[in-house]
Amino acid sequence: MSDETAIKGMGSILHTQGVAFRVWAPHAQHVSVIGSFNEWDGKKHPMLSEENGYWYANVAEAHTGDEYLFLLSTQNGEFKRIDPYAREVTSSVGNAIVHDTRFDWDGDDFSIAAWNELVIYELHVGTFNDQENVKHKGEFSSVSERLGHLQKLGINAIQIMPIGEFAGERSWGYNPAQIFSVDRDYGGPLAFKQFIKRAHKAGIAVILDVVYNHLGPSDLDLWQFDGWSENGRGGIYFYNDDRSITPWGDTRPDYGRGEVRQYLLDNAMMWFEEYHVDGIRFDCTQFIRMVNDSDKRDIPEGWSLLQWINSQIAQKFPGCITIAEDLQNNRWITKEVGAGGAGFASQWDAMFVHPIRQAVVTPQDEQRSLGAIRDAILYRYNDDAFDRVIYSESHDEVANGHARVPQEINPNDPKGWYAQKRSTLAAAMVFTSPGIPMIFQGQEFLEGGWFRDTVPVDWDQCAEFHGIVRLYRDLIGLRSNREGFTRGLCGQFTQVYHMNNEHKVIAYHRWDKGGAGDDVVIVANFSHEEQENYVIGFPSEGYWKLRFNSDWGGYNDDFGNFLSTDILTDQGECDGLPCYASVSIGSYSVVIFSQ
Structure with missing residues (x-):
């Protein structure tokens, strides 16, 4: 196959004449694709050099399910690398798998509700339904088993914590090793597509949490991918100066390099195109648009990347939602791109969650500030009351030194009268204040303690506190105007x-x-x-x-x-x-x- 007939795309691309492979490795001297189709022999399928550091090969013998790697020869040695665009991998340190992205979406004509009618339920796949009696516990299929509960509760959108392939068996997901691969411990890419189709059939949208402010840092094959780096840093995919430094490691992507920008845009678009998600939530956008919280040094190319991704999503998938976690009281995050904003539809609102939590966890009544509660109710970033997501619990608010609201109210009796009364008071503020309401998994039946990725949600409490579940259902029904009078x-x-x-x-x-x-x-x-x-x-x-x-x-x-x-x-x-x-x-x- 000549250069003129080369298949477009990155990674492994299935077509009628085999599988095409393309990788970006500008400092490599020679690149081969090795795999189960050629006995992992680097001499059998050398890749042709293309413009701007890309390498290409077509392998007629390759098929769906074959495992493969790229073999890079450089001045600094020979490296075996996982395909950065791999849709499926054996593990975070294993091999890429040739994956057929096709899926039967027949009948999936779902559209997400209007943003002012959304009620979001945030969940972690690994712990949401990890009970001992569940057949595929901690996987997408186990989440599907609880869709009836969410549907009856009145939820019309699920926000899933990150699912990109990560190091180890359990994780919050904010340590992505392969951002194009769905973690196998959750069931892999096919299981995620099946889950989304089932959620849509139940009338529930799926919003996915994505991590672009850093990658890894562990099991990160992108690190010094083609052998080149400066200052001992990450090489072609990362900044190679102090802009690489984040709270999670020195692995901030280089938002100013065209190929890296395209890589992140391609990832965002993949979730809409191949998985039919209804929105994405961007983790910690402040670390995309600025170096750190202390010196506030801007990263202009990070800001323009956010604008580019949001513009593309709005253009190609109108009605779908993008949500920022910025937590810096930044009005420009949710302004339109044409007005100089980043173009997000909404953002997590620190101006709501902190005063509302404080109002209910404070022990003494006289110490509760009605002024702070009023300001939390009325706050808006711009002209749209729904440009904020409001909540009293999220994965961040119930970990990192804090527990679930009932536990914070009464650590000695988190299921008792005070915990129930004041935690539901906070929930009522969430569902009656202007904004997009969100609850965290198990909140509707007083899940206690603090969030850990190794501790499953206690579903026995759903029956024990069925009255509290009904309270949440009634609040959601009013918020959704289910009966037509609110x-x-x-x-x-x-x-x-x-x-x-x-x-x-x-x-x-x-x-x-x-x-x-x-x-x-x-x-x-x-x-x-x-x-x-x-x-x-x-x-x-x-x-x-x-x-x-x-x-x-x-x-x-x-x-x-x-x-x-x-x-x-x-x-x-x-x-x-x-x-x-x-x-x-x-x-x-x-x-x-x-x-």
């Missing part, structure tokens, strides 16, 4: 109109266009003291129906079932609103009204 929770507008620091009561109004079926009033009591016949303002007169009371005894026998009822407002200015009514609310509780 559209305001999907709307852009919020007014915090009542704050009583003495009694620790806060009330706010959510609406989209306003009016019956749209206006929603939320009253939250951050005190142990019950409030009876408590007067607050309402935006309009008439009958307001109680849609939710977190103190209801049906959620837990130990709850007070404090008397809360539907109300009829009276005309008269109160809290700056034209009407008022008396409401009753239990300890550490939330009540929600709509017309």
Whole structure:
């Protein structure tokens, strides 16, 4: 096969005349592809040198399932390397596998919900369903077994922690060794595609967490890939000066090198094109756009890379979502690329999670700050209330020195009354504040302790705390406007109109266009003291129906079932609103009204 008829693409490319191979190794003197198809003999299939350091060969004898490596001869010796674009590997230190990317997507016509209607459930494949009685525990198929639970809960999007091939059998996933390969311990690439198709059939989108701020650092075959490096650093795929330094190792990709930029873009696009994911979440974008947190030195080419990837996704996969974890209060992350922003649809919001967690884990009522709670409810990065993902638990918030919220509230009794009441109070803030709500695996049944990649979710608690599961389901139903009378929770507008620091009561109004079926009033009591016949303002007169009371005894026998009822407002200015009514609310509780 001549250069003129060379197959386009990188890595191993299946076609009718065998398998084509292409690799970028600009400092190699000779490159061969070796594998099970040629007895690992470097003399049988030498690769032709192409422009700009690329090497190419077509192997008629190669087939799907064959294992292979690239053999590079350089001034610094001979190296066997895993294909950087390998769609499948035997392990993080093993061989690449010729993989057929085709899959039967027939019938998969799923579209992700509008961003203001998303409810995200973050999970870790290895621990989500790792019970002893599960056949393929800790794999994608085991997650599929729980899709019914998530569907009944009202979840319409799953965010999966990174799944790129990593070192060892267990990991959070933020140490990617091969970013194009799906980890075999989770079931590999075919299992991931099957899982996505099943999730889509259940009406659930799949958002994947990706790691581009660093690679590895262990089992990293990209390190000094073709033998070249400077200053003892990583070679062609990495910065070779102090820009390489990250909190996870000296392995920051070189965002200014065209081939590396293409490598990362190709990876992002692969998840949409070959796996039909509905969105991706970028880990720690601040370490893509700047060197570190201390000197704030920008990496302009990192910023332009984010803009490029987001622009390509928006152009080719409209409606799909990209989410940044930046946590630096950076409004430009979610501004449009054309306005100079990075173009993300949304970002994880540190301005919400920290004050809300603090409000419920603080032991003394008088120390709770309603001002901080108000600011967390109202905060927005730009003009869109849904350019932030809000949560009280995530994989970061329940590890790295912190535990799950119930554990933080009461370490001695994380399943007791205080832990239940105040953790569900935080959850109610998540589902009634403007933003895209997210919960972390097991949060809906009081999963305790702290997150570790070796400890499975305790699904026995799902039955034990079935009332708390119902509480989450009811909140999600209201947030999703499932019954058609809480559209305001999907709307852009919020007014915090009542704050009583003495009694620790806060009330706010959510609406989209306003009016019956749209206006929603939320009253939250951050005190142990019950409030009876408590007067607050309402935006309009008439009958307001109680849609939710977190103190209801049906959620837990130990709850007070404090008397809360539907109300009829009276005309008269109160809290700056034209009407008022008396409401009753239990300890550490939330009540929600709509017309």
